[in-house]
Amino acid sequence: MESNRDNPIERQDHQDHVHRHDGDGHVHQHPLQGDFTSHPPRPGREQLSHIQGWGVDLDRKNRPGVPMERTPPRFINQHEGKLPQQPENVEVLVSCERSGITPVFGTVQPPQGVSGALRRLAFKWSESDMRHWLLLLLADRVNVVEGIGDDLASGKVPNVLGEMGIKAEWQYNKAGLAKKALVAGAVVGTAVYLMRRRDR
């Protein structure tokens, strides 16, 4: 795709480096002073007038982020006095970079099981320590297995393909689905073949 096809400004591409031979051997020649202009062309306002709303925030004062950090804040209802403290009714892991828990916090999936133990361990290290994040990622993977166990324990067999959106895949990407099925079949078939061969 030619990206500058629609641009109103005509642009000159770089000339290629010339490489040829003569009686003295190789001759290399670059275009002289062909790097870039000291005054790159800019489109005029008339060329941009077809863009709806062009330049309405050209004046930086009209931009909401000016100044970059503004105090007092303009657009919020500030809480008067000290924020009430949310009661801790479930276990909440708190970053060790903090001196205490925040006045407001989320409580939705408290740590539990093996993944919960890994998460508690992870929170012994700060956010600047890789061990913190690697343990949390490991806990996430363990948690997925725990989730399948929880489903089965509650009498629910998870519809894994359905959860992955196989209905939409069938509806909009039949070729892709067939390809994935073929690849999966080949992988499983090869694994079964190799295992049987080893058993012999």
Added chain:
Amino acid sequence: MLAMNYRGPYRVRADHKPDPVIEHPGDAIVRVTRACICGSDLHLYHGMVPDTRVGHTFGHEFIGVVEDIGSDVHKLKVGDRVLVPFNVFCGSCFFCQHELYGNCHNTNAQASAVGGIYGYSHTAGGYDGGQAEFVRVPMADVGPMVIPDDIHDDDAVLLTDALPTGYQAAEMGDIQEGDTVVVFGAGPVGIFAAKSAWLMGAGRVIVVDEVEYRLEFVKRYAQCEVINFREINDMAAHIKKITDGMGADVCIDAVGAEAGGDVAQTITGRYMKMQAGSATVLHWCINSVRKGGNVSIVGVYGPTFNAVPIGNALNKGLTLRMNQASVRRHLPRLIEHIRAGHINPKEIITHRIPLEEVSDAYHIFSSKLDECIKTVLIPPSAREVRAVSASAKP
């Protein structure tokens, strides 16, 4: 209530979960009428964000109706139609006082580098999100905004994240009249960043992506030039070639951790998790922008490290700005733009899908099927807004 339920990478479903309750006197319970799937949700969906726990409900882009309020809520009342910025923020801490609502220090106990975000893992505070029938909204006097009567619900839901993030991306680029702006990523945020670049006086806006239908859409919607990076050998060299050898004045990263286009980054970042996702777009931004130019980053990266060419950024004298959007700061101005017809956010919505079909909705968006640009989920309790299935797009 019915809610989206994360079961592991690439696996989500709609399940019945207990209704949320008031846990803090500043809380409200909001009945959700629309919730979007955001490109950032895909990082969670793909298992890229640490401390995403099984059972979590995603969704940081939602609007709804106030159903219940805590004893410390005075400015909202039951029945108010509200849009809820994706940041959970207190309005009182040092950062909120400086209008850095994305950096609130009082709403996320589990990390200090990021504030609270609805439905965005326990690293972002452990709050369930709005892809549900009901959602707990802390600091209800501070975050939510009553939706003006003349603002359509579909515009309002895009004001909770996608539009302000795109706008802030352009704003952080400090665009001046005539600037050449390159936006990497033709998802909703990239689309709005491109549109916002014009509002700030850009002279040329170029959007880079790999998906043809997205490029066609952004070309039409944002009247910009487009580049399919699959057709380009060397991005930095190409950008310089089409910008008089200088490079772009401003580059915007609206992709984040799951960029394609570089084999080594894809293997080490996306598959092996040896870095916090692929930093391909960051490389392209730093290497494609002109010396002394500005790089603006709103694409989400994980909290660990990335291999980034910081030496090039130093040698080129670049200004790098980045943040989660401080949504509340942008709302008054963006509402003016919608009213004036400078921008029409709802035009990017391509799919309205019932919450019950959330598995398919995620798969369609993640795999870029059916020419999906933006998906809105509609819970059964909001069915007066008639939902149509993915196969019957408006």
